[in-house]
Amino acid sequence: MKTYQFTKSQELFKRAAKVIPCGIYGHFSPAPLVPATSYPFYTARSAGARFWDVDGNEFIDYMCAYGPMILGYNHPLVDQAAAKQIQSSNCTTGAPSVMVELAEFMVDLIPAADWVFFAKNGADVTNYSTMIARDATGRKKIVMIKGGYHGASSWMQAPGHHGTIEEDAENIIRIPWNDVPAFEKAIENNPNDIAGFIATPYHVPVFADNEMPDEGYWKKIEALCRKHGIVLIVDDIRHGFRMDIGGSCEYFGFTPDLICFCKALANGYPISALMGSQALKDVTARVFYTGSYWFQAEPMAAALETLKELKRIDGPKKILATGKKLLDGLVKVAKTYGYDLKVTGAPSMPYLRITNDESLMLHQDWCAECTGRGAYFTSHHNWFVSTAHTDEDIQQTLEIADDAFQIIKQQYGDRF
Amino acid sequence: MGHELIKARLNLCAVLKNLEDLVQYDPEMAALSKQWNISIQFSILLGPKAFIEFQNGKCRVGQGKLPKPTIILFFFSPAHLNRMMDGRGFPIPLKGFTKIPFLNGDFQKLTKKLEYYLKPTxxxxxxxxxxxxxxxxxxxxxxxxxxxxxxxxxxxxxxxxxxxxxxxxxxxxxxxxxxxxxxxxxxxxxxxxxxxxxxxxxxxxxxxxxxxxxxxxxxxxxxxxxxxxxxxxxxxxxxxxxxxxxxxxxxxx
CATH class of the missing domain: 3.30.1050.10 (SCP2 sterol-binding domain)
Structure with a gap:
């Protein structure tokens, strides 16, 4: 099987590094890709479930832009809706009318929520959710999960990271995932001082297996929040619309006070949303928060069309099924080489790890070999599946995976 | 933990540790220290202790106390040791007065060479x-x-x-x-x-x-x-x- 070269990506990166700090920053930084030089850095074009890099290499994309792409790149209905909106108006003086249409649609779509507030990025709304929780309760502390990620604002980063100070984490209490007693203890140790509990629907750490909630976990957390007047916030930014069209809380059967959406909301157009219960609507109204582009109409039109299409085709159900087909196939191929490919998380956004080598080097090499043959796999982060991934894509992916397993079997022999 | 104490521990445990490689990889320093059979105890009041030992052309830098060091250098505080390491202070010799010429002579050549290697241009x-x-x-x-x-x-x-x-x-x-x-x-x-x-x-x-x-x-x-x-x-x-x-x-x- 032909393997890819990334000459132009590297050339472009050299230019970038001269004028952009670390060339490509944030979650798109190539640093966690192992080895980084075996991955494409720059996209030239995209369509459906595929993208082509600046070297002309074609990839079946299992990262989906780290989550935003859910219906496929360049989706005609979404792009047409966005283009139509641009033609009439986009960023103007005055809120766009499509904002109301989108808000009504979302309030109907998400059973747990009665209102919606729009912003641009996930961290905009996770930040805002904590402000609302503090204002509603008059309390300071926020409980979050160790290893949880809610954006890159200083309070969300683990202490010690560059650009943060100790005081940033002063009002943050980190507890382990699935640990109800730890939450009870936090409440006991901070009487009437916990404003909010924020977590993803299930735990999605990087470089580690993803963890589903234990039976009854969310119900217990919800009950504790109700009992102690704590605002329950679900960060559905990554999971949203990949498990249930009504939000992941529907999938797991609990009712949060605030829900944060972003990523898949508009199939790649920049918009995020905070949704909440009626009880918090007036509080939200008085907590000032805004941004220069938060009233941009184009992403709102795109979001409306994305959600309509996801609802029409039952997108979450489709990608859960597609993901399962892909993962069953990959696990089977791995087994023929004596490798245990462990899958955790939902099939629509799975985390994979070859357990034979706890250092992850074997897994990293396999992911890189797959990427070098056209199936874009990362080794550190959960993958994403879209409604655009077809049976043919899966079949081709399995052939690539098989070829890559042959290579690493040759490389490692019977060491694992 | 105080800044000076952490700096002192770094000086003793990380910086001076390089003396081991210096006498191994720098031919001039290897020749200089080849015949040395001497040990130096660094002792900070209420602070960390470390030693340097030269024997058979090899150097060993370690933490703690040697049973019978040839020389004991005492420091009133971590800051005192740090001043010496920065070339702005002097230790108090408690033992090995006859070896003071060694400290001021050959040993200083060694530490100066280490400083030369650690301060690149x-x-x-x-x-x-x-x-x-x-x-x-x-x-x-x-x-x-x-x-x-x-x-x-x-x-x-x-x-x-x-x-x-x-x-x-x-x-x-x-x-x-x-x-x-x-x-x-x-x-x-x-x-x-x-x-x-x-x-x-x-x-x-x-x-x-x-x-x-x-x-x-x-x-x-x-x-x-x-x-x-x-x-x-x-x-x-x-x-x-x-x-x-x-x-x-x-x-x-």
């Missing part, structure tokens, strides 16, 4: 041998500073608490020096050389890249993306280690 780094030794010493200093900062500095303690058990290998390619950081339940032990089963690896492409990287002249993210620095394995271990390494200049910068 762009001009000096053009010399391959100098660059190699500076890189080796910087790698050693970093490796031995990590356990100290990881156990004394607040940010370091937090970072190290997240490092899982396993060996972290730092190696300069193709066959340059390597150090292994053995992590066991939050304790880190630096070991010279490679490990058979590393949990995480950080490879530097060559001596020049290693020198720039270890002296913080090269952005890590850019270096990794371009392949100058290669990481593998449980890279969160390297992320946490990086946070600790970034603290070194706060004390030794």
């Amino acid at each position: 762009d001009e000096l780094l053009k010399d391959t041998t100098y660059c190699e030794l500076n890189t080796r010493f910087t790698l050693n200093t970093a490796a031995h500073a990590i356990p100290e900062i990881g156990s004394l500095d607040r940010v370091g303690i937090h970072a190290v608490s997240h490092i899982q058990n396993g060996d972290i290998l730092m190696k300069i390619l193709p066959d340059g020096p390597a150090v292994t950081l053995r992590v066991r339940n939050g304790n880190i032990t630096p070991v010279s050389g490679e490990t058979e089963r590393p949990m995480a690896c950080l490879y530097m492409k060559n001596m020049q890249v290693a020198n720039a990287f270890l002296n913080a002249k090269l952005d890590a993210f850019t270096a990794i993306a371009s392949g100058d620095v290669m990481i593998k394995g449980q890279t969160p271990m390297l992320d946490s280690m990086g946070l600790v390494l970034d603290r070194i200049p706060l004390y030794l910068g």
